[in-house]
Each structure stands twice: as structure tokens, then as C-alpha cells.
Amino acid sequence: MPLLGCIADDFTGATDLANTLVKGGMTAVQVIGVPSGPLPEADAVIVALKSRTAPVREAVAESLAACEGLLAAGARQIFFKYCSTFDSTEAGNIGPVADALVRRLDCGFALANPAFPTNGRTVYQGHLFVGQALLNESRMENHPLTPMRDANLVRVLGRQTDGAVGLVPFATVEQGAAAIRRAMTVLKESGRRYAIVDAVTDAHLLAIGEAAAEHALITGGSGVAMGLPANFRARGLLPERGEAAAALPPMTGHAAVLAGSCSRATLGQIGYARDHAPVLELDVLARPEAAALVAEALDWAAGKLGAQPVVIAASAPPEKVAALQAKLGRDAAGALVEEALSAIAAGLVERGVRRLVVAGGETSGAVVSRLDVASLRIGPEIDPGVPWTHAEIASPSGGLHLALKSGNFGARDFFLKAFDA
Ligand SMILES: Nc1ncnc2c1ncn2[C@@H]1O[C@H](COP(=O)(O)OP(=O)(O)OP(=O)(O)O)[C@@H](O)[C@H]1O
Numbered sequence: 001m002p003l004l005g006c007i008a009d010d011f012t013g014a015t016d017l018a019n020t021l022v023k024g025g026m027t028a029v030q031v032i033g034v035p036s037g038p039l040p041e042a043d044a045v046i047v048a049l050k051s052r053t054a055p056v057r058e059a060v061a062e063s064l065a066a067c068e069g070l071l072a073a074g075a076r077q078i079f080f081k082y083c084s085t086f087d088s089t090e091a092g093n094i095g096p097v098a099d100a101l102v103r104r105l106d107c108g109f110a111l112a113n114p115a116f117p118t119n120g121r122t123v124y125q126g127h128l129f130v131g132q133a134l135l136n137e138s139r140m141e142n143h144p145l146t147p148m149r150d151a152n153l154v155r156v157l158g159r160q161t162d163g164a165v166g167l168v169p170f171a172t173v174e175q176g177a178a179a180i181r182r183a184m185t186v187l188k189e190s191g192r193r194y195a196i197v198d199a200v201t202d203a204h205l206l207a208i209g210e211a212a213a214e215h216a217l218i219t220g221g222s223g224v225a226m227g228l229p230a231n232f233r234a235r236g237l238l239p240e241r242g243e244a245a246a247a248l249p250p251m252t253g254h255a256a257v258l259a260g261s262c263s264r265a266t267l268g269q270i271g272y273a274r275d276h277a278p279v280l281e282l283d284v285l286a287r288p289e290a291a292a293l294v295a296e297a298l299d300w301a302a303g304k305l306g307a308q309p310v311v312i313a314a315s316a317p318p319e320k321v322a323a324l325q326a327k328l329g330r331d332a333a334g335a336l337v338e339e340a341l342s343a344i345a346a347g348l349v350e351r352g353v354r355r356l357v358v359a360g361g362e363t364s365g366a367v368v369s370r371l372d373v374a375s376l377r378i379g380p381e382i383d384p385g386v387p388w389t390h391a392e393i394a395s396p397s398g399g400l401h402l403a404l405k406s407g408n409f410g411a412r413d414f415f416l417k418a419f420d421a
């Protein structure tokens, strides 16, 4: 029976949240899509949806279905995970999904906190910062699907919900869990449905987690989950598992990296890998045809596969991405690359790859679906927000280690370091 039931609006975000919980000593399994059968055994079950940019109605329906599955399995608290940069459109989907969950759980109130200080996301006076920049000056204002043009989260969430949104400011958060709890109670009693809660440090996140021990619903990034394992432990529900929470089967097989993220971080990681490993950069613009790209990649990889990783990337700088989008249309360009990379993943697994890093949320979704992965058990962290995971798949050796990297996460040497872990 899971203690914590989580609903994540994308695949890499789900893994990020699971990683935080495992570091806190909970076992965690990420389930791909709304569960249809019994849930796997774990202290935390994270249902990974692709609902961030789905039509609002679909995102709400899938999130509610996931919530039903988690409640039926016995989850004591529900966590709705969204991006640490609050990725959403004016229509949602954060507000509408949270509204539906508040109604379903009949709790009337939930906190909202996307902070992830280790990765530079902090919330101060209700404003979200990425590093030293306000969200709307951090390049997130140019995101192709969810441009974030307002850093004031009270306003942003306020536009997505018919409920009222309040703020628990820095000065209160600094005073600790009891003060935060009192402030949230006052906001709820004065008719607010949500409280954006400031957080600049991990200590703030731990205090917020403690303050929300009795909440039926928590919404936020992975950071605010830091304080939750201690709540279950304090109630005698969670044994001391230590590092055993992150135990995975031993790693075997060939190593590979597939990159479909075009973020600055991923482009930097590919640049670093060029000097340390075989790297194939697919020229999608010159050859916009999935079958040709797959054949090129698998021919290139033949004879190179082994203990050291090969890196295959479709990632390109903004002007090249714009050129392909102009030629094919934005959705078709993304779909073409995702089709090619997921077929390359299947080909690599057929050729003995059993340790695979995938860069990019959409790309990870495509690869995981193509490989027919139903669930991922979460293992040790490689870099903040990115753990190794293990998936059962129908291959001769029965399993595959996967690391799903959010576009913006990971140090420059991530693609090499992952295989030293
Ligand atoms: N050369 C390219 N030209 C156009 N589109 C590309 C190219 N390479 C990759 N893509 C597409 O860009 C999209 C990248 O999205 P993805 O979610 O994988 O990465 P991200 O947005 O950086 O990661 P995250 O969602 O984790 O922050 C995918 O749809 C991918 O297929």
C-alpha cells in the first residue's frame, strides 16, 4: 500500500519527484500512464502522465483517474507534481488539475510550491526565480509550448483557477513549520483555495513539508516533497530504509545516450561528450526522414557498443530547430525526431544496450512508450533531479537501466558521469 500517491504532469518530472522521495528513504516506483491493474509495491507510487500541454479536459480526466487508482490502493496523501518553472499556459493545466483534485479530495485548500533551490529555482514574495533571473526573463518566456511571461505565481495561478490564491511570504516561512501551518490555516479560513509558499532554501522546503503533514493534497515541484518522508516516519509508517531504498539490480550490458532535448544544458552536455566518447549528431534538417535517421544511427553504432557510452543526438541549436519547424511545422518536426529516436532506442536494446540515458521529457516519453515500459523502479541519484531507474522489459535479460534527464538538468559531464555512478 503506498503511503504517498503522486501524479506527475510529465515523465522526467515524475522521475525527478521519485528521486527526491528515494533520497528521503522511501522506495518509489514510477508507473507509466494511468494504472489499469494493481499498483506495484512501494512507499511512493508516482503516476507519470503527459498532461502538461494536453487539452485541459484530457489533463483533468487523466489526473482524476490516476488519483482514483492511488486512493483505491490506499495512498494516504496525494501529491500533484508540476515543473519547477511552473510550465503551463494561461488555460492551465496546473490550475484546472489542482482544482479537480481539491474537489475530489474535498480538502478545500492546497499549497503550491515549485521551488528547487539546488537547481536554482526559488520563490520569493510569490515570484519565481531561475538562478538570478525572474522566470519571465530566464528564457522560459520563449518556451515553444509554455512561454512563462509572468514571474508572479499568485497572479499566474490566479488566472488558471476560479479559486482565490494567497501567499505565505518569506518572513513567515523563515519562522518554521508552526508559523507556516498557522498562515496556511488563516488563508484557508479566509477563503483562499491555494497558497503560494515562498522557499529559497532546502530548510524552507523541509519546514513546508512538515507543515503540510495533514494536508490531503500537496502541489508543487520535487523540492517540496523533501519534507514528506519524515512525516510518515514520525507516524511510525515508514521504516528506516537508508540507502536500501535506492537498491536496483546490478547494471549489465552496453551503454548509450539518446538526446532529443535542445535545451542549453543538453547542448552543453553533448559538447562535453564530443571530447570523451563517440558522438553522432544527426542532421535532421538535411535528412528529415525517420527511417534514414534510424539506419544511419544503428550503422554508426555497430562495432562501437560496449561498456563506454555512445552518444546519439538529434539536439540542435535554436536556429536549426526553427528551420526544421519552418519546413515541417512544429508538431511534425518534434514527432519526426521522437519517432526516429525511439526507433533507435529499440534498435540499440536489440543490440544489447541495457544502460540508456535519455535527454528530454518528450523524448523520454516517446522512448519509454516504444520500449513498452510499464513502470520504473527508482534507484540512486546521478545529478540533482536525475536518478538511475530500472524497468522490466521483454528482453532476453529481462531488464533495462534507464536515466530520464529533464532537459535543463545535469552537469556538463552528465553523459559520462552517469555510467561511472
Ligand atoms: N533538431 C531538431 N529540430 C527540431 N525539433 C527537435 C530537434 N531535436 C529534437 N527536437 C524535438 O524537440 C523536442 C524537445 O523536447 P523534450 O521535452 O524532449 O526536451 P526538453 O523540452 O529540453 O526537456 P524537458 O521537457 O525535460 O524540459 C522533442 O519533441 C524533440 O523531438
Ligand SMILES: O=C(O)[C@@H](O)C(=O)CO
Binding pocket: 010, 012, 013, 014, 016, 017, 082, 083, 084, 085, 221, 222, 361, 385, 406, 407
Ligand atoms: O521540475 C522540474 O524542473 C522537472 O522535474 C520537470 O518537470 C522538467 O520537465
